[in-house]
Amino acid sequence: MSIPKMMKAMTLTAYDHLELVSVPVPQPGPGEVLCRIKSVAICGSDPKMIHGGYAFTNWPPYYPFIMGHEWAGQIVALGEGVEDFKIGDRVAGEAHVGCGKCDNCKRGHYTVCLNYGHDGHDGGLDLGHRHYGFYWQGANAEYNVYKTSALHRIPDNVSYDVASMCDCAGVAFHGVQLAGVTPGGTSVVFGPGPIGLCAMQECKALGSGRVIMIGRGKKLEKARELGADVCIDFEKEDPVQRVLELTGGVGADEVMECSGAADSPMKACKLVRKTGSVALIATYHDPDVLIPVNTVNFNEIRIVGSKANPNVSEEVLNFFSTGAIQGEKLITHTFPLEEYEKAVDIFEHKKENSIKVVIHP
Ligand SMILES: [Zn+2]
Ligand SMILES: [Zn+2]
Numbered sequence: 001m002s003i004p005k006m007m008k009a010m011t012l013t014a015y016d017h018l019e020l021v022s023v024p025v026p027q028p029g030p031g032e033v034l035c036r037i038k039s040v041a042i043c044g045s046d047p048k049m050i051h052g053g054y055a056f057t058n059w060p061p062y063y064p065f066i067m068g069h070e071w072a073g074q075i076v077a078l079g080e081g082v083e084d085f086k087i088g089d090r091v092a093g094e095a096h097v098g099c100g101k102c103d104n105c106k107r108g109h110y111t112v113c114l115n116y117g118h119d120g121h122d123g124g125l126d127l128g129h130r131h132y133g134f135y136w137q138g139a140n141a142e143y144n145v146y147k148t149s150a151l152h153r154i155p156d157n158v159s160y161d162v163a164s165m166c167d168c169a170g171v172a173f174h175g176v177q178l179a180g181v182t183p184g185g186t187s188v189v190f191g192p193g194p195i196g197l198c199a200m201q202e203c204k205a206l207g208s209g210r211v212i213m214i215g216r217g218k219k220l221e222k223a224r225e226l227g228a229d230v231c232i233d234f235e236k237e238d239p240v241q242r243v244l245e246l247t248g249g250v251g252a253d254e255v256m257e258c259s260g261a262a263d264s265p266m267k268a269c270k271l272v273r274k275t276g277s278v279a280l281i282a283t284y285h286d287p288d289v290l291i292p293v294n295t296v297n298f299n300e301i302r303i304v305g306s307k308a309n310p311n312v313s314e315e316v317l318n319f320f321s322t323g324a325i326q327g328e329k330l331i332t333h334t335f336p337l338e339e340y341e342k343a344v345d346i347f348e349h350k351k352e353n354s355i356k357v358v359i360h361p
Contacts, residue, residue, distance in 0.1 A: 003025060003034065003076055003077060003143070004025060005024060005025060006022045006023065006024060006025065007022070007023060007024075007025045007141055007142035007143050008020060008021075008022060008141065008142050008337055008361065009021055009022075009023050009066050009140065009141035009142070010066065010067075010068075010140040010141070010337055010340045010361075011023075011063075011064035011065060011066055011140075012049070012050060012060060012063065012064065012065045012066075012067055013063050013064045014063060015050070015051060015052035016050060016051060016052070018050070018340060018341055019064065020337065020338060020340075021064070023141070025142075025143045026137070026143065026144065026145040027079075027145070028077055028078065028079030028082075028145045029079050029080070029145070030079050030080040030081050031079060031080075031081055031082060031147055031148060031149075032079040032082070032145050032146060032147050032148070033075045033077065033078050033079060033082055033085055033145070033146060033148060033151070034075070034076050034077035034078075034079075034143055034144075034145050035073040035074060035075055035076065035091065035093075035143065035144055035145075035146055035151075036073050036074045036076045036142065036143055037068075037071055037073040037139045037140075037141060037142060037143060037144060037361045038071075038072055038073045038074060038160035038164075038360065038361075039071065039072050039073070039159075039160040039161045039163070039164040039358050039359070039360060040068045040070060040071045040139045040140055040164055040358065040359045040361065041070035041071070041161075041164040041165050041167070041168060041331075041356055041357070041358050041359075042070075042343060042344060042347045042356075042357045042358070042359065043069065043070050043167070043168065044193070044194075044195075044260075044283075045069075045134075045283070046067055046068070046344060046347075047344050047347070047348040049067060049134070050067075050344065054134075058117075058135075059134045059135060060134070060135070061117075061121065061122070061135050062121070062122075065137070066133075066137045066138050066139075066140050066141050066144075067133050067134075067138045067140050068133045068138035068139035068140035068141075068359070069093075069095035069132050069133030069134060069138050069139065069167060070095075070139075070164050070165060070166070070167040070168055071092070071093050071138075071139035071144075071164050071167075072090070072091065072092040072093070072154060072160040072161075072163035072164040072166070073090075073091065073093075073139075073160065074088065074089065074090055074091070075087055075088065075089045075091060075151075076143070079145075082148055084148055085148050085151060085153075089151075089153055090153065090154040090160070090163070091151040091152060091153055091154060092151070092152050092154050092163040092164065092166035092167075092313065092317060093132065093139065093146055093150050093151055093152075093166070093167070094132075094150045094151075094152070094166070094167060094170070094309060094313055095131055095132050095133055095134060095138075095150075095167060095308065095309075096110055096111045096113070096130070096131055096132075096150075096308055096309075096310070097110070097128070097129065097130040097131075097132075097147050097149050097150045098110025098111070098113035098115075098128075098129060099113050099114075099115040099118065099127045099128045099129045100128055100149070101115070101127065101128070102114035102115050108310065108311055109310060110310055111307045111308035111309070111310045112307055113129050115127040115128075115129045116129055116131070116135075117129060117131075117135055119131075119135065119136055121135075121136065128147075130147060130150070132144070132146065132150065139361070140337065140340065140359065140361065141337075141361055142337075142361050152166065152313040152314055152317055153317075154317060155317055155318070155320070155321035157321055158317060158320045158321050158327070159327075159328075161327075161328075161331055161334065161358045162320050162327030162328060162331070163317065163320065164358055165194070165198075165320075165327055165330065165331075165356060166309075166313050166316055166317055166320075167309055168194050168195055168198060168356070169198040169202070169316040169319065169320070169325055169327075170308075170309030170312040170313050170316045171195055171198075171281065171306075171308055171309045172195045172196070172198035172199035172202055172256070172258065172281060173198070173199075173202050173309070173312040173315060173316050173319075174281075174306050174307075174308065174309050174310060174311075174312050175199065175256055175258075175279040175280075175281035175304075175306035176199050176202045176203060176206065176256055176279065177312070178277075178279050178304040178306050179254040179255070179256060179277045179278065179279035179304060180254060180277055181202075181203050181206035181207060181208050181253075181254060182208065182209075182253035182254060183206070183207035183208070183209070184207065184208075184209040185208060185209055185210075185252075185253035185254070186208070186209065186210045186211075186212065186243075186246070186247055186252045186253050187203040187208040187210070187211045187212070187252060187253060187254050187255070187256065188211075188212045188213075188214065188243060188252040188254070188255045188256070188268070188271060188272070189203065189211060189212070189213050189214070189223075189228075189255075189256045189258060190214045190215070190255065190256070190257045190258055190259040190261070190264045190267070190268060190282075191214070191215060191257070191258035191259025191260065191261070191264070191282060192213050192215035192219040192220050192222060192223040192228075193219065193258065193259075193355070194330055194355055194356045195258045195281060195282070196213070196215070196223075196256070196258035196259065197219075197222060197223060197226055197330060197355070198316075198325055198330075199256040199258055199281065200213055200223060200226065200227070200228050200256075201226060201227065201319070201324060201325045201326065202316075202319065202324075202325065203256070204227055204324075205319060205324040205325070210229045210230065210246075211227075211228055211229050211230075212228070212229065212230040212231075212232060212243060212246065212252065213228040213230070213231050213232070214231075214232045214234055214239045214259075215231070215232075215233070215234070215259070216233050216234060216235050217233075218353045219355065220233055222329075222355065225329070226326055226329060230246065239267060239271065240267050240270045240271045243271040244271060247273070250273050250274075251271055251272050251273035251274070251276060252271055252272050252273060252276060253272075253273060253276055253277075254272065254276055254277045254278070254279070255268040255271065255272050255276070255277070255278045255279070256279050256281055257278060257279060257280050257281060257282055258281045258282050259282055260282035260283060260284055260285065262284065262285070262286050262289055262290075263290075264282075265278070265280060265289050265290070265291050265303075266289075266290050266291060266292055269291060269292050269295050269296055269299075269301055269303070270292065270295065272299075272301055273299075274299040274300060274301075275299070275300045275301070275302075276299075276301055276302070277301070277302040277303070277304060278301060278302070278303045278304070279304050279306050280303065280304070280305050280306060281306045291303070330355050330356045331355070331356045331357075331358055332352070332353060332354045332355045332356060332357065333346055333347075333352070333354055333357040333358070334357070334358045334359070334360060335357065335358075335359055335360070336359070336360055336361075337359055337360070337361040340359060343357050343359055344357075
């Protein structure tokens, strides 16, 4: 494959300023590969970063910055010492690569690496950590370089577009696994956005007896179409009361909070059973969200925080392959890189009943 010297990239040059530019194609270092990016899914975190919503955590760390972290593509060049992948491999990427040396990484918790940000981009220490699309250059370009530990081979029957949702479905699945699914039990999912719709299908795949989706509007209809057993429109009825009714007053076995609404964690704790679990998978606009601590205490509710998608990519790619997650049905729009701003607008403002919007660089 002939690789050009220059490539198109969509860069963030300041908050709310995007610019399509021509930049050099990066070169893979030892343990890295160069990928031709085929599909990049827009994530809820992308518009937030564009608007400066992650200044508190220093994303992006510099300008101009290439965002994009939910991607799939093809390997076109190998760096020194790469033996686990070959040119031509179809791969999906993870955003996080841990340093591999700290205590958290050694225990498999690489999305909460203790050496976060030590990637050497500013001339500081490079301890091997990468956070592609957030703290290190991402996929909104024709090419990007990745460490092979960020990559997973895509099953033959899964398209690049669907595989680009490996990250999104993985974020859902990490939370689902942390909460735990009771086979034959009742699972509740708050928020029928892309992550919630994946979580709902994953609960079913893990043997939940009944999955209840809480949301509203067209997305709630989508949840029904994708197999939610009960859909509760919170604008029309009280979800806490309804779930208690449906479970004989006992409550749900586990709750996946994917909505990010300020009052959802409170509701989740009120509709989960004694000794049930609540996974907080969403991020919150207002970080000071209320939790009913006495209910949590007296009912021995287990609340778990869930950060990104460690150790779940192989599983979610299999879910896409078998149809346990109906990936194609989540993708409502695709755009070329040139129309990135329009794509973000349609995704962010939920125009045209958008769910997942995918870019083709
Ligand atoms: Zn994402
Ligand atoms: Zn680490």
